[in-house]
Amino acid sequence: MPYVPQTRHIERVRSAIEARTSRAGDGASPRLVSSYRRSLEQYHLDPGATVGPRILTTPELRDVRQREEPVLRASGQCLSQLHEMVREADYCVMLTDAAGVTIDYRVDPDRRNAFKRAGLYPGSCWSEREEGTCGIATVLLDREPITVHKFDHFRAAFTTLTCSASPIFGLSGELIGVLDASAVRSPDERESQRLVNHIVRQSAVLIENSYFLHATTHRWVMLAHRNRHYVESQPEILIAFDERGRAVAANRRAKECVPGLERLPCDASELFNTRALRLLDARMGSDFISLRLARSGEPLFARVRPPVLHTLHRHNTPAAAASAPKAPVCEANTTERRRIVNALTTAKWRPVEAAKLLGMSRATLYRRIAKHSIVPPHRR
Numbered sequence: 592m593p594y595v596p597q598t599r600h601i602e603r604v605r606s607a608i609e610a611r612t613s614r615a616g617d618g619a620s621p622r623l624v625s626s627y628r629r630s631l632e633q634y635h636l637d638p639g640a641t642v643g644p645r646i647l648t649t650p651e652l653r654d655v656r657q658r659e660e661p662v663l664r665a666s667g668q669c670l671s672q673l674h675e676m677v678r679e680a681d682y683c684v685m686l687t688d689a690a691g692v693t694i695d696y697r698v699d700p701d702r703r704n705a706f707k708r709a710g711l712y713p714g715s716c717w718s719e720r721e722e723g724t725c726g727i728a729t730v731l732l733d734r735e736p737i738t739v740h741k742f743d744h745f746r747a748a749f750t751t752l753t754c755s756a757s758p759i760f761g762l763s764g765e766l767i768g769v770l771d772a773s774a775v776r777s778p779d780e781r782e783s784q785r786l787v788n789h790i791v792r793q794s795a796v797l798i799e800n801s802y803f804l805h806a807t808t809h810r811w812v813m814l815a816h817r818n819r820h821y822v823e824s825q826p827e828i829l830i831a832f833d834e835r836g837r838a839v840a841a842n843r844r845a846k847e848c849v850p851g852l853e854r855l856p857c858d859a860s861e862l863f864n865t866r867a868l869r870l871l872d873a874r875m876g877s878d879f880i881s882l883r884l885a886r887s888g889e890p891l892f893a894r895v896r897p898p899v900l901h902t903l904h905r906h907n908t909p910a911a912a913a914s915a916p917k918a919p920v921c922e923a924n925t926t927e928r929r930r931i932v933n934a935l936t937t938a939k940w941r942p943v944e945a946a947k948l949l950g951m952s953r954a955t956l957y958r959r960i961a962k963h964s965i966v967p968p969h970r971r
Contacts, residue, residue: 811831
C-alpha cells in the first residue's frame with residue numbers, strides 16, 4: 592500500500608470535524624463528518640493508524656457463515672455477476688452480514704494477495720466501532736448507499752481504497768447485510784465512482800429479491816412489472832400472500848409504488864381491482880394477469896407463483912391420501928412441469944440453482960425441461 596503522510600491525514604480529519612460543514616473538494620460531507628466525530632470522540636480511534644481490519648479465525652467465520660446461510664444462498668449468483676462487471680477496473684466484491692463481517696467475496700485470483708493486504712478478505716470486520724469511517728460501516732449505521740473515496744476514510748490504513756456500498760434488506764425491512772465493491776487502485780476523481788455505485792445499488796436490490804423469493808417458497812407470490820416482458824425475468828414488484836389472500840410481505844419497490852402496503856397484512860382487494868380468489872387462482876404458464884392499483888389506477892402486469900409445497904400440503908394428509916384417486920399420467924406431468932417452472936422462476940431461470948431447489952442434477956433438469964417443452968421467457 593503506498594505511503595500516506597499520517598500527520599496530513601490526521602489534520603484533515605480534525606479540520607473536517609471542527610468545521611462541521613462540507614469543504615469543497617475534500618469529500619468531507621456532513622454524513623462523513625458525523626462518522627468522523629463518532630470514530631474519534633465515541634470510539635477513540637486513531638486516524639493515523641495503518642493496521643488493517645480485524646479478521647475472524649476460520650472457525651469463527653464458519654460459524655457466522657452457517658448462521659447467514661439464507662443470505663449466502665440468495666446472493667451467490669449476484670456477487671459473481673457484479674464482479675464480472677467491475678473486475679476490469681480492479682475491484683473486488685464483498686458481502687457482509689448485518690454486523691459488518693465479510694461472509695463472501697469475489698476477486699481475481701492473481702489479485703487476491705493485494706486485496707488481502709488491504710484488508711479486503713473473508714472474515715474482515717468493518718464496523719464503525721472498530722474501523723471508523725468506511726463504506727460498509729457507514730451503510731450499517733444509516734442504511735443508505737454511499738461511496739467512500741480514498742481520503743474519505745477515517746483511518747490512514749484505508750486512504751488508498753475506494754468503496755461503494757449498499758444495504759440489503761429482509762422481508763420486514765430489517766438490514767440483513769451490505770454489498771460492497773472496493774478498489775485498491777482507482778482514479779482520483781470522485782465522479783469516476785458514480786457508475787460503480789449505481790451498479791452496486793442495483794445488485795443489492797437483486798439480492799433482496801432473491802432472498803425474498805427463497806424466504807417465501809411456502810407463500811403465493813405475485814411477480815409484477817409495468818412492462819409485461821420483464822415480469823418473470825426481472826420483476827420489480829414482489830408481494831407474498833397467505834392462503835386467505837392477504838398480503839403478508841413485500842419487497843422495497845412494492846412498498847414504494849403500491850399504496851396500502853405500508854400496513855401488513857392487508858387484503859388483495861385493498862391493493863388491486865381484483866379479488867384475492869382470482870389472484871391466487873392464477874398459475875404459472877397461464878396468461879398474464881392485468882391489474883390496476885386500487886388507489887392510483889396504474890396498470891401492472893403480473894404472474895402468481897404458487898407455493899412450492901402447495902400441492903403437497905393440500906393432498907398429504909392421511910384422510911386425503913386414503914380417499915384421493917390415483918392421478919393420471921397427464922396430471923402428474925402437469926404437476927411436475929409446474930414444479931419445475933416454479934423452481935426456475937424462483938432461481939430467475941438459472942438452471943444450476945433451480946436444480947438445487949428441485950433436488951436433482953443439472954443434466955436431469957435439462958432432460959425434464961426438454962420433456963415438458965419449457966421455454967425461458969426471453970426466448971418466447
